[in-house]
Amino acid sequence: MLAAVHKVPFLDLKKQYHQIRDEVLKVTEEVFESNAFSGGPYVEKFEKNFADYCGTSYAMGVNNGTTALQLAMLALGVGPGDEIIVPANTFIATAWGASHVGATPVFVDCDPDTWEIDPARIEERITDRTKVIAGVHLYGQPFDVAAVKAVADKNGLFMVEDAAQAHGARYNGTRIGGFGEMACFSFYPGKNLGAYGEAGGLTTNNKAYYDHIQSLRNHGCQVRYYHDEIGYNMRMDGLQGAILDIKLRYIDGWNARRQQIARMYQQGITHTGVKMQRQPDFAESVYHLFVVTVEDREDFMKYLNDNNVFPGLHYPVPCHLQKAYAHLNYQRGDFPNAEYLADHCVSLPMFAELSDDEVNYVIEVINRY
Structure with a gap:
């Protein structure tokens, strides 16, 4: 006879919420009382703490993980006519990062055992239009960063980490998030570090990328009502920043x-x-x-x-x-x-x-x- 267990769900977010309910309700009240709904101090606090957690110089909160990938491509100057190397086995958002800026995703097979992008198959897919290799830390497991970075460096390409599933994962003992030009995170509710709604983020050690994405996510402006480029409304909600900062401690x-x-x-x-x-x-x-x-x-x-x-x-x-x-x-x-x-x-x-x-x-x- 099998053990007496009633049901085992794939995921149950209520159990996590019950652990931190008092903290969440308290900070929700604080956000409401301060009217800090779009960006603002709660997002800024989370960004600082998340950058510290990932060991990077900067973190930027945005409205979802797909946006993070799009903004990374824009900050790298990717656009129509360019190509981005993407693993064939990943959530589709990795490819959207290329498509949403007018570039073309070029797919690469995975290793048959690790199921991660196969570094040995990347070079055959590179053309004179290739700009970026997007590696995915699939299912929370880091891809072979050194091998992929070696291909990128040899061919003069950028490397971006799709870290949507891998908050806190380590490659050779170092937390992911700072190995490429940028790393892109999703804080979708079911993720290891999940918001109570839609949210995403990026990490980088490059101030130019940080400044550019700060502008892009906020209607292309650094000073209110002065728009330096065509931008987007892609800020993180204050409430999500506050909740993510609580969860970051756990x-x-x-x-x-x-x-x-x-x-x-x-x-x-x-x-x-x-x-x-x-x-x-x-x-x-x-x-x-x-x-x-x-x-x-x-x-x-x-x-x-x-x-x-x-x-x-x-x-x-x-x-x-x-x-x-x-x-x-x-x-x-x-x-x-x-x-x-x-x-x-x-x-x-x-x-x-x-x-x-x-x-x-x-x-x-x-x-x-």
């Missing part, structure tokens, strides 16, 4: 619990038909997602649901086969590793508030599949 503990849960999965799941993401020595993942692959995903997910384990699915269609990019004329078979992952991936329940009993129940269910 994230290392939450990430440590995610790592503990991941070790339980890695050591406890012995089913030979379940494959996990390989972790190189340089990568310290924060397990935004815990993804496995199985041969018959539909049957496996039905079995989990029938046993009250509720998985997620990230991402069933690789970027190059999305209808939005049909005009680029990619075909099935172009990037077989990314396509295999898309066809066979399943995301197991993963959030810091899972109990040991719930994790052990998931393991027991899977091993009996």
